[in-house]
Amino acid sequence: MNTQVKVRLKTTIRQPNEEPEIYELWAPGTFIEKGETAYLKYVEVQEQQDVKTTVKMGDTQALVMRSGGINMRLPFYKDAEQTGSYESEFGMLMVTTNTRKMKYEKNEHDGHFVVQYDLHVNGDPVGEYTLEFHYTEGSQ
Template sequence: MNKQVKVKLKTTIQQPNEQPEIYELWVTGTYIEKGESAYLKYEEVQDDKNIKTIVKMGETEALILRSGGINMRLPLVKETEQTGSYESEYGVLMVKTMTRKIMFEKNKQDGQFIVQYDLNVSGQSVGEYTLEFHYMEESQ
């Protein structure tokens, strides 16, 4: 099952002893269900570069794949450290995630997926990230 959706992504990055950085993005995307898995696919433009994002959403694990202007593979499993990768102009960096919280709720017309994790890049903590995806079927 595929359907066109409006996606609101709110990203909160919390560094120790600092005010949180909050970013919001509204895009049109596709919600896909294949078997037991649910996916959100969308494209965004950042610094004049197209970035395709696929988010595999689950109750206890998730995977965020980005390609194009940014290439990233971010596996997220609740209460488990995972290793992913982030490709930059300087080469491929190994990243580690420690997922604190995952919540996935879906209804007929809409849903939300929230994941909270600590992100380490090359052994250095770069903060606690909270991603809140809210999606809603576009009215015909």
């Protein structure tokens, strides 16, 4: 089942001894259910390039994949470390996520997925991230 949705992504990045950085993105997207698995798909524009994003949502396991201007694979497994990749014009970086919290809630016309994790790039800590996805049926 494919449903047109409005996607709101709120990203919070926390660094030691610094104020949190908060970014918000709104985009039209698609909510897809295949069996027990739920996906959000949307396109965002970064530096004049389209970045296609697919989010596989769950309570214990999730995945964020991006392709286009940025190629990224961020896997999440609750209370475990996972290895992914981030590729840009500067080359490929290995990233590690250590997921602290993950929760997916779905209602009849909307849903909410949150994942909180520590991110390491090439073995170095780069901060604690929180991704909050909200989606609502409708295309406006």
